[in-house]
Amino acid sequence: MMKNYDVLIIGGGPAAISACRVFGSSPRKMSVAVIRPEQFSMIYCAMPYAIEGVVTVEQTFKEDTLVTGNGAELIRDAVAEVDFAKNEVATLMGERYHYRKLIIATGANPVVPNLPGADLNGIMTFKTGDDLIRIRNLVEGGLQEAVVVGAGAIGIELAQSLQARGVAVSLVDTEDHVLPNLVDREMIKEAEELLVQKGIKLELHERVVALNGTQEGWVAEVVLAGGKKICFREPGKGLVVFCVGMRANTGLFKDTGLALGRNGILVNAGMETNLPGVYAVGDCAEFVSGITGKIAEGKLATNAVLMGKVAAKRILGQPAEFTGFYNGAVTKVYDLRIAGTGLTEKAAAANGYVPVAGYGQTTTRFPIIPGARKVKVKLIADRNSRRVLGGQVVGGECVAERIDLITFTIQKNLLLEDLAGLSYSAQPYQTFFPAGNAIVMAAEDALKAFSVNIANTRRQC
Numbered sequence: 001m002m003k004n005y006d007v008l009i010i011g012g013g014p015a016a017i018s019a020c021r022v023f024g025s026s027p028r029k030m031s032v033a034v035i036r037p038e039q040f041s042m043i044y045c046a047m048p049y050a051i052e053g054v055v056t057v058e059q060t061f062k063e064d065t066l067v068t069g070n071g072a073e074l075i076r077d078a079v080a081e082v083d084f085a086k087n088e089v090a091t092l093m094g095e096r097y098h099y100r101k102l103i104i105a106t107g108a109n110p111v112v113p114n115l116p117g118a119d120l121n122g123i124m125t126f127k128t129g130d131d132l133i134r135i136r137n138l139v140e141g142g143l144q145e146a147v148v149v150g151a152g153a154i155g156i157e158l159a160q161s162l163q164a165r166g167v168a169v170s171l172v173d174t175e176d177h178v179l180p181n182l183v184d185r186e187m188i189k190e191a192e193e194l195l196v197q198k199g200i201k202l203e204l205h206e207r208v209v210a211l212n213g214t215q216e217g218w219v220a221e222v223v224l225a226g227g228k229k230i231c232f233r234e235p236g237k238g239l240v241v242f243c244v245g246m247r248a249n250t251g252l253f254k255d256t257g258l259a260l261g262r263n264g265i266l267v268n269a270g271m272e273t274n275l276p277g278v279y280a281v282g283d284c285a286e287f288v289s290g291i292t293g294k295i296a297e298g299k300l301a302t303n304a305v306l307m308g309k310v311a312a313k314r315i316l317g318q319p320a321e322f323t324g325f326y327n328g329a330v331t332k333v334y335d336l337r338i339a340g341t342g343l344t345e346k347a348a349a350a351n352g353y354v355p356v357a358g359y360g361q362t363t364t365r366f367p368i369i370p371g372a373r374k375v376k377v378k379l380i381a382d383r384n385s386r387r388v389l390g391g392q393v394v395g396g397e398c399v400a401e402r403i404d405l406i407t408f409t410i411q412k413n414l415l416l417e418d419l420a421g422l423s424y425s426a427q428p429y430q431t432f433f434p435a436g437n438a439i440v441m442a443a444e445d446a447l448k449a450f451s452v453n454i455a456n457t458r459r460q461c
C-alpha cells in the first residue's frame with residue numbers, strides 16, 4: 001500500500017532540516033518524511049576546510065538524527081516525478097508516496113558556463129560531497145596546479161585551501177576585485193595583498209572564454225578574454241573549478257503547472273507556491289531582497305534555514321513570514337575576516353539609490369591589549385531617507401557579530417542616526433574602545449554628508 005504522509009519534504013539540505021526541526025519541536029504531531037538521495041547531508045560551509053585538512057571529510061557529514069531525531073522518516077531515494085493533481089511523488093527506486101502537504105527544498109546546482117572545452121576532464125564544480133572527495137583525492141595524489149574561476153566566497157575559500165596544500169592556484173574573476181558581491185573595492189585591498197603574498201595569482205577583470213585539452217581529453221589550458229592563456233606545466237595534471245554561481249534545481253517541475261521564475265520556484269512570504277498545499281524553500285525558491293523589494297540572489301544556508309522554518313510554521317497553522325534576503329555573510333582570507341550585508345555601494349547605485357558611505361576604523365580590542373587587530377567598517381545609506389542599506393566589516397576578529405548587528409539595522413529599516421546613537425558595551429579584551437565604536441564612527445562619518453546635524457535627533461521629531 002502506498003505510504004501517506006502529512007508532510008513530505010524533497011531534499012536534505014539546511015532548508016529541509018530546519019523545517020524538520022520545527023515539526024519536531026511542535027506539540028502538534030504530524031507524520032513527516034524527508035526524501036534525499038545522498039548517503040549524508042553535507043556541512044557545505046566546511047568543505048574547503050576538509051581539503052585543507054583542518055577537518056576530516058567525515059566531519060563535514062551531517063548526522064541523520066537532524067531528521068530522524070525530530071521524528072521525521074528519512075527516505076534515501078530521489079524524486080523522479082511529482083503528480084500535483086494526485087498529491088503523489090514517484091521516486092527513482094520505483095516507490096510512490098502520497099502527501100497532504102509538500103515542501104520542495106531541492107536546492108541549486110552549480111553553473112558551468114557553456115564554453116568550448118567545458119566538457120574536458122579536470123573541469124569541476126564544488127557543491128557535493130562527491131566533489132569534495134574528488135578534489136581531496138586529487139590533492140592527496142599530488143595535484144600541482146589549479147585554476148579557480150569565480151572569486152566569491154566559495155571560490156576564495158577553495159583557492160586558499162588548495163594553496164595551503166601546496167597547489168599553485170590562479171583565481172579568475174570578471175570583476176575588478178575579489179568578493180565583489182560582498183564588499184566594495186576599497187575594503188578588500190589588504191585581503192587581495194594577502195592572497196598574492198601567499199602565491200595565489202589573481203586574474204581580475206578577466207573572463208574565461210575557452211578551455212583547451214590534451215589529446216587524452218584532460219584540460220591543459222585556460223584561455224582568458226584578454227588573450228592570456230593559463231597553461232598547466234604538466235598538461236593533464238591540472239584542475240579547473242568553476243565557482244561562478246548556482247542555478248535553482250527546478251528541472252523536475254518544468255511543465256507541471258508549478259509556477260517558476262527566472263531564479264526559481266515562485267513563492268509568497270509564507271513560502272506557498274501557486275499550487276495549494278505546496279511550499280518551496282531555500283535555494284530552489286525565487287524571492288525578493290528585503291531592501292529593494294526586487295527579485296534578488298540569496299543562495300545562502302542562513303536564508304534557506306529561515307525559509308524552511310516559515311514553511312513548517314505555516315503548515316502547523318502558526319503565523320510566520322519571510323521578509324526577504326538581506327544576505328549578511330562572512331568569509332575569511334587567511335587570518336583576515338571579511339563580512340558584508342545588504343547592498344554594496346555599487347549595488348545600491350545600480351538599484352537606483354543615491355548612496356552615501358561612511359567609514360570607521362579602529363582596533364578589535366582596546367589598542368593596548370595584546371592581540372588587538374585593525375578593523376574597518378563601512379556603512380552605506382540612502383541619501384534621500386538616510387536608511388541604512390548595507391555594511392561591510394573587515395578585520396582581525398569578531399566581524400560576524402558586527403555584521404549581524406548591521407543586518408538587523410537594515411531589517412528594521414533603521415536610519416544612520418539610529419546607528420550613530422547605538423548603545424553598546426565595552427571591555428578591553430572583547431570590544432572596540434568605549435570612545436571609538438567603529439560602527440558608530442562609520443554612521444557619524446556618513447552623516448557628515450548631510451548639511452543639517454541630525455545625529456541623535458530622530459526621536460525628538
Ligand SMILES: Cc1cc2nc3c(=O)[nH]c(=O)nc-3n(C[C@H](O)[C@H](O)[C@H](O)COP(=O)(O)OP(=O)(O)OC[C@H]3O[C@@H](n4cnc5c(N)ncnc54)[C@H](O)[C@@H]3O)c2cc1C
Nearest residue numbers: 011012013014015045078079106107282283299300301302
Ligand atoms: C562550498 C560551499 C560553501 C558554502 N558556504 C556557505 C556559508 O559559509 N554560509 C552560508 O550561509 N551558505 C554557504 N553555502 C551555501 C549553502 O550551502 C546553500 O545556500 C544551502 O545549502 C541551501 O540549502 P537548501 O536546503 O536550499 O539546498 P541544498 O543544501 O542544496 O540541498 C538540496 C537537497 O535537495 C536534494 N535533492 C535535489 N533534487 C532532489 C530530488 N529530485 N529528489 C530528492 N532530493 C533532491 C539534494 O540532494 C539535497 O539534499 C555554501 C555552499 C557551498 C557549495
